[in-house]
Amino acid sequence: MIKQVVEAYGKLSKRDLRLLRILEVGQHRHEFVPQELVERWARGKREEVLDSLRRLHYLGLIRRNLSPYLGWKITASGYDVLAIHTLRMRRKLLRLSPTPIGVGKESEVYSGETPGGLKVAVKFYRGGVSSFRYEKAFESKVKRFKHLRWVYETRLSALAEFFALGKIFEAGGMVPEPLARTRHVVVMTYIDGVELFRLEGGDYKKIAEDVVETLRTALKLGIVHGDLSPYNILVGGRSYVIDWPQWLPSGHPTALDYLMRDLGNVASYFGEKGVEIPVEELLELARTSGTAGELFTAEINKYIYY
Template sequence: MKLDTRAMRHLTAEDWKVLAAVEQGSKNHELVPVPIIERFSRLKGGSSLVSKCISTLAKTSLIAKMKEAKYDGYRLTYGGLDYLALHTHSQKKHIYSVGTRVGVGKESDIMLVADHTGAQQILKIHRLGRISFRTVKTNRDYLKKNASGSWMYLSTLAARKEYAFLSALHSAGIPVPTPIAHSRHTIVMSLVDAPPLRQISSVPDPAALYASLIELYLRLAKHGLIHGDYNEFNILIREDISINPETGTEKITLVPVVIDFPQMISMEHVNAEMYFDRDINCIKIFFERRFHFKPTTPGPFYKDVKKTVGRDGFERLDATLEASGITKKMAKDLEAAIRQHEEEKLQNPEAFEPSEDEEDDDEDEDEEEKEGEEANTDEKEKEEQPSIVIGFQSPSESG
């Protein structure tokens, strides 16, 4: 699913109302009946105007009909939900223009956007539940049963959770992007001008960088949190440059900035220790492979770190979810979907490789054919090579 904003400016105020009506109707109907769309859109032009709008929206694939439906109705597509979210961001002046896509995951699209002052920001569009339409049938079990498995519900929940944690962590002074806005399955945050650890080939002092990553992780733990996906893709490394006023020499500090929070859990979670160990191991394995660095001391260990939760004046943030209105049931649904997604990824990694020419996965009609197809094997070879050297002092001017 590519975000294609071209049709946006051609939509009339009435089209937007009808689109919003389909969204509203989706809360109770898988396929929103036309009379309900008419009622919710509250247009003065009556049913002929509504049907004109419906036809425009269907032509631009913002809403879709389902084959074999027993009545005349429409559902919102990914594109439709994207447009509604963008429309809200633009009306609130958080987004003025949408630029290029900087990251493609199977769980999200990361877009460079600008506000009306021209300042660049990041738009993250959650796409949880999307992959399951392309993989084996059994994976669809939880999606098919009820609304709690639908992509719209899950993606919106993921965005809400991520925004809640981003805000809480930012307020607590943890280095994360600055949260700007949230709508439906999307969040707007500041652009961190720093490469992910994944792209870095060399640093002057791997031991120091390792120590700062562990320190950051332990800070999260003191707030009662386990990241749950603490790896080289989700840690950006910023170069902070300071000048010693006495000597005039430059000092470069590498500061990790952590991103990506939909899977964050509490230190009290039943599987907390497993996720904790997995996160720490991820960092260890990466440092050994990439920088040939191995820490001399073992640990940190969950049981020791657990004792530090809420200590030293650290505010507990693991109740953030409840505070933001995400119920226990919602949190469970999201967790189940994320876990299922992880399992699918382990079983079928090719299906999760980003591919530039993705087809529109919206149409259920196509899925039977897609299932039999082989994943594009060229794409998986296209892993980018780390090339960034970071943190080294530039050669002195006089030399």
């Protein structure tokens, strides 16, 4: 839970945070960064460095390896701390809720607040749901860093959702506005609504119109959601399509299969409410749509390490 991570973050000094960053950089070459390298790169008094390492270890932010040499690596909680720290330094995040507002197989979502008082949703990616869709570009980036594969997979998921939300939002689709991304975390506007599958009564025709318009916008860009259902449609004043880390470019060999599943899910739901979805029109859009896949491959090549 993020509550323990935030509490640990509050106990860290600047030197502690600097050591975490040193380990993050050092793990590009070493699964466990040798302690002698950590001491050298830290450029501080040895006892102070050792004290920081002990504190980080006690708080569960790093792990120790004793054989064949003494070394250190960052844990998932340590990466959470680095992401939170970066967002705070960029003035994109001030505080987080102690408990999640949404938990899935591959992510946790918390409500948060920016220094300006804006309520936001903060999504921490815990698994890589996108890597197989960009296998060639992704594998070329991580083949030299197999020990960091899980790190890069979560970063790819964050990058994928940030990219899709940005493109669709700019084009007028009903999605949360992406505000910031670092490592495996995305900050977006908070949508005050209820999941469609929980809704009891409402203007289903208007809800369907919002959903179809967002899908139409995404497909014109070449973006297929890939996991659409009443579970990731939020209904408030308007209706928003959420959860885009698993999107596929329309040119992917399996994109139409996923799109047909997406459309089948929503068409079945709205059909029970007496509302028809223009399935054939949306399928045709996917066959003649934009170049999001090529653009995103370029994003992978630029940003997967950061």
